[in-house]
Amino acid sequence: MERTYLDLAPYLNLDELVELGDAIVCAHIGDGRPARQPLSTLQHLVDRCARPARGVRLARAALELVRVGSDSPPETRLRLALVRAGLPEPELGVVVPIDPWSRDVLPDLAYVVQRVSVQYDGAHHADPRQHRLDIERADLTTRAGWVEVRISADDLRIVVEHRLGRVPRAVAKVHDALRARGPGTR
Numbered sequence: 610m611e612r613t614y615l616d617l618a619p620y621l622n623l624d625e626l627v628e629l630g631d632a633i634v635c636a637h638i639g640d641g642r643p644a645r646q647p648l649s650t651l652q653h654l655v656d657r658c659a660r661p662a663r664g665v666r667l668a669r670a671a672l673e674l675v676r677v678g679s680d681s682p683p684e685t686r687l688r689l690a691l692v693r694a695g696l697p698e699p700e701l702g703v704v705v706p707i708d709p710w711s712r713d714v715l716p717d718l719a720y721v722v723q724r725v726s727v728q729y730d731g732a733h734h735a736d737p738r739q740h741r742l743d744i745e746r747a748d749l750t751t752r753a754g755w756v757e758v759r760i761s762a763d764d765l766r767i768v769v770e771h772r773l774g775r776v777p778r779a780v781a782k783v784h785d786a787l788r789a790r791g792p793g794t795r
Contacts (some may be wrong), residue, residue, distance in 0.1 A: 610649040611657035618664030618671075624689060626671035630654060631679040637702075651675055678702035684717050684729050686765055687779055691718075694773050694780040696787065699727060707749050714750050716757075723790035724755040727783055731762070758786045 610633055618626060633654065637645040651672065658668045678701030679685045692698050699718035705726065706713050716726035728746070733739055743759075750757040764779035771781040 611653050614649075614654055615657055615662055615665065615668055618662075618668035620664075621667075623667060623671055623674075624686065626668060627674045627689065628682040628685045630671055630675035631677075631685045632682070634675060634677050635679060636677055647677070651677065676701055680717065681729065681731065683731060683762065683765060687727070687729055687760055688718060690765065690777050690780050691783055694776050694784070696780065696784060705750065705753050705755060707753050711749055711752075714746055714753065714755070716750075720787055720790075723787050724753075725783070725786050725790055726750050726755050726757045727760060728757060729760045756786055756790060758782050 614626075614629060614633060617629065621629065630651075633648045634651050635645060636647040654672055654675070655669075658665055658672060662668075674689065676688070679688065688699060688701075697720065699720055701718065703716055703719035703721060704713050705716065705719070714726060717729045718727040719725065720727075728743075730743065747757050747759075760779045760782065764782060765777050767778045768775050769778045769781050771784070773780065773784060776784075
């Protein structure tokens, strides 16, 4: 897997390499989600990129942005957009406990201090069963004292004027939720 990552570096841009790296190192072990073993580790990727090769500079730059816990390319794109807009980097793999008789909430991205849960809703969220689960998740999030920000593909694609400048609508939504929840967000 490490060689494939490096072999693709000359053909992908920075964000695509970050998405690939996130997919390779993604793991869920004991965090309430179905178990998922990583295809490799970040350290193995870093070690592979220590040797000279075509595209290695870009591969190394991408590895600086790779994080364990991103479940999909849109989640990675959202995380990168938030950071590039100047927002704090969200945490991945956060578990929001509700109470002993309810299921925990597992945000895609989280701002623990502000208690903001960010959920990327891909196409499968239109399924009636998933939609019901999403409503339950939002209710549980509120019960825990958190606010949930739901992001769609359009929110990543559509650029809006905002106090941060011209940013994807997703960035504006998360920024506004953070700002409403407390200090520390410009």
